[in-house]
Amino acid sequence: MVKVVLEDINTVVYFTSTPEWAAETQAWSQTKCTDHDTFWCRRITSNGGVQIRQQCRICGHLLGGARKREPGDENLPLHDPDMETRYNELREQEHLQILKKHARLQHEKTSSWFDQYNDYLASDEWQQKRKLVFKRSGGMCEGCGLAEAKQVHHLTYKHVGCEFLFELVAVCDSCHDRLHQDEAPETGDERASSAEPDNPDYEEPL
Ligand SMILES: [Zn+2]
Ligand SMILES: [Zn+2]
Ligand SMILES: [Zn+2]
Structure with missing residues (x-):
């Protein structure tokens, strides 16, 4: 990532x-740029000398060695050292x-x-489905069997909006926390990786 x-x-x-x-x-x-389009130019060396070199007019790269100086070379343009950068x-x-x-x-x-998921969690359909899950669990947490169920948790997001009841579990708050702790962001459930699976804002609010 x-x-x-x-x-x-x-x-x-x-x-x-x-x-x-x-x-x-x-x-x-x-x-x-690989098919360099070159022109001859005068390059001033670090000790103040002048070299006649070829520079690519597209990418600024210097190519080949210096050639012998010829009459008229003083009219060649100066090498632009910043062009390649x-x-x-x-x-x-x-x-x-x-x-x-x-x-x-x-x-x-x-x-x-x-956005769609949150809209769904605010819908009557979801409220109906939660009631069925709480009814199945007898109001108790299906994680520990000891505490009152407070949340309905999705075991998978495959069928959001038309879940099978066995894809949903009624859990107490501490079991719900544990379920989400186990979801490291890198280990994908179906949601894209930049999502925050354990952000309680995205969860099933009471
Ligand atoms: Zn080039
Ligand atoms: Zn529990
Ligand atoms: Zn959950």
């Missing part, structure tokens, strides 16, 4: 690489923009999932 900061929406995304991102990055890497910085920016684009897509996908 790569940590990506989306400044404009003040969000940190833990991006997991996707085939779309890999394909776009691959295609972008092919666009690096600028090109490399630009490439880095492009690379980062691709990453951010795909991190944003991943984030949007995840947050819309949670």
Whole structure:
């Protein structure tokens, strides 16, 4: 996972690489300047001498060795030592923009999932389903069997909205905490990786 900061929406995304991102990055890497388009220029060396060298006008890279000086060389343009740095910085920016684009897509996908999930948790359908689960458990926690059940927990998110009752368990608060402690963010349930499975805001409120 790569940590990506989306400044404009003040969000940190833990991006997991996707085939779309890999394909776009691959295609972008092919666009690096390799067929250099060169011109001769005068390069001032560190001891103040002058070399006649070839510089790529696209990426700024210096190619080949110096050639013998010829009459008229004094009219050649000066070598631009910052051009290659600028090109490399630009490439880095492009690379980062691709990453951010795909991190944003991943984030949007995840947050819309949670929006729908939260809407569902506020619905009458969910209230009905919870009642059935509490009824099955006789009001007791199905984790410890000792305490009163307070929450209905999803064992899987596969059928959110049309769960089988055996996919839901009635639990007490401490069993519910334990269930969510076991969910390390990296070990996926079906939710995307940047989600916070143990954030109580996303859970089944009473
Ligand atoms: Zn080049
Ligand atoms: Zn319990
Ligand atoms: Zn839960």
